[in-house]
Amino acid sequence: MLKKQIIGLLFLGLLGCPMLVGAQINPEDIALKNDEFENHFYESLKQKAIENYDKAIAEIQQCIAMQPRNAALYNELGKNFLSLKNYPEAQRAFDKAIELNPKERWYWNGLYDVFYETRDYNSSIRVVQKLIEFDKKFQDDLVSLYMYTQQFDKALFLIEEMERTVGISSTLELYKMQIIGNSKQKKPQKEYLEEAIRKNPKDEQNYIELIFLYSEGNQEEKALEVAKKLEEAIPDSDWAQVSLFKFQLNNNNGEKASQAMFKVLKSRKIDSKIKHRVLNEFLIFVNNSNTFFNELNMATDYFTDSGDVNVNKEIGIFFLNKKKTDRAIFYLEKALKSYKDDIATIEILLQANVDSGNYEEVRKRATDYIEIFPTHARLYYFAGLALNQLKNFSDAIEYLHSGMDFVVNDPDLEINFHIQLGESYHGLGDIKNKEMHFTKAEQLLKQKKK
Incomplete structure (x- = not known):
């Protein structure tokens, strides 16, 4: 009974799909053909959902035979081939979708996925230049691709243009420093910056560049040592707050540590790796002291636009592992507000509620x-x-x-x-x-x- 209801709901949704709606001059004559198309299309979606991509491809090819000018079908075909890592066929399918409808962004996205996964960065550049017409945020991808292909002049030109118009992220700031640093034919850059700090200890930019270099190399301890020197030289610097935060945390002064933390999180100058580390250290302090939960909750709001890590989800998992299920549920629910269809978060939230005995929930x-x-x-x-x-x-x-x-x-x-x-x-x-x-x-x- 239940399974039949579910299949019925999926089928109704399929009938409402725009790609299935076409000009129907004589419905009576083509009803059987439409039913056949819909059956194959539905079956392809079902097989794709259970990761039977070969069967999904066979079904979608049946649909293409009936509607050979339907760009959305080639896009669906491309996604299935991509899941199988059959990159040549995926590229052909996405190319055909673009040929039929070059104004659909998602077809270009599919082609970009093919080139990026195969590390064909030069071809990726061509596609991303097109994607920028749909969304300027792809400029960041283009800079990274220029860096991968060692087109440093183009990367620097684009970074400086973005700096003037929309602003740049800490990653692009890092790229800029790498390009400029590589052009210096003096001492190695870290030594160069250390010497510059000794000569002019009030120049904040030298500290920041050195912190970025250590951060990029996953040498956070070194980065924090430089931040400590910065605090001593320029106490009102945003970066000085990083070492101030650690100092107050080590002294169990949660109030002053949280004040420093918020200054760090607000700063546009501080690298995201450092911000994540600050938050993680504050999370451990909160868990051990069982205090400052409100401040922790406020801190996570600074990461809602962070595409790389779902911070609330990670904190929820942390509390779940610590057997603090009520806290875990709070953060997992918060995570789903930003990532509504994250099935992994949904499963963890359900498990947290099971652990709490919230069976009706x-x-x-x-x-x-x-x-x-x-x-x-x-x-x-x-x-x-x-x-x-x-x-x-x-x-x-x-x-x-x-x-x-x-x-x-x-x-x-x-x-x-x-x-x-x-x-x-x-x-x-x-x-x-x-x-x-x-x-x-x-x-x-x-x-x-x-």
């Missing part, structure tokens, strides 16, 4: 998310587990049986499904099915240990 969230991710097996597992705990054994069985169909190459999850089904049948007094599922779980466990 687990039931509601898992069943709601099944509507969004109808082929994700773990959501059915969490729904079944919660329903078992709530003594709703019949509904638990329905979700667990439906979810079993989506388990692929995951023996641990399959074992857990059988255990929960055994619990469900036990709750209903069905001894035969209870024993069957517990026995199956035991057999799978023995196979896994071999």
Whole structure:
């Protein structure tokens, strides 16, 4: 029953997909053909969802045979070939999609993924120059590509142009210093900067460049030593706050440490690696002292636009590992506000609620998310587990049986499904099915240990 409802919902969504809507002069004559197209397209999406990319490709090729001028189909074909790392075929598919509709940004994105994954940076440059027409943020990618291909003059020209118009990130500042530093035919740059600091200890820029160099080389301790010298020479410097933060933290002065931390996080001059390290050190202090939770929460807001790390998710995992599930749930929920479809965060949040015994919350969230991710097996597992705990054994069985169909190459999850089904049948007094599922779980466990 449940599985049929889910398939029905997916099919209705498919019928509403714009790529399936075309000029239909005589619906009666082509109804069967449309049904065939929709069936193949739906099957391709289903196979892609369970990572059967070869089958997904075969189905989408059937669609292309019926609609050879549909650019979106070639894009879908390209994504499947890309998942298989069949880069030549992926490139051909994306090229065809672009040929049919060059104004669709996502087709160019797909082609960029192919070139970037194959490290064809020169071809990537051509594609990114086109992507910049859609989104200026790709200028950062273009600078990086110029650096990879050692086109330093072009990189510096673009960095300086961005500096005048939109501002640049700490990474681009680092690139700029590398380019300028490499052009100096004097001493090695670190020695050059150390000497410059000795000659003019009030010039903040020399400290900053040296901190960037150490940070780039993952030498954070060295970077913090330079920040300490900066604090002594220029106490009101943003970078001086880094060493001030460590000093106050070491003295267990959370109030003054948090004040210094916020100055660091607000600064546009300080490298993101240093900011992350400051936050991590403050997190450990908060956990050990069990204080300053509000300040920690405020600090994470400075990382909401950080595309590289989901900070709230990482803090949630940290607290979950420390058995502080209420704190973990708070940060995982906060993480989902910025990354709504992050299925890994959703799973961790469900587990945190299980650990806290919030079974009604687990039931509601898992069943709601099944509507969004109808082929994700773990959501059915969490729904079944919660329903078992709530003594709703019949509904638990329905979700667990439906979810079993989506388990692929995951023996641990399959074992857990059988255990929960055994619990469900036990709750209903069905001894035969209870024993069957517990026995199956035991057999799978023995196979896994071999």
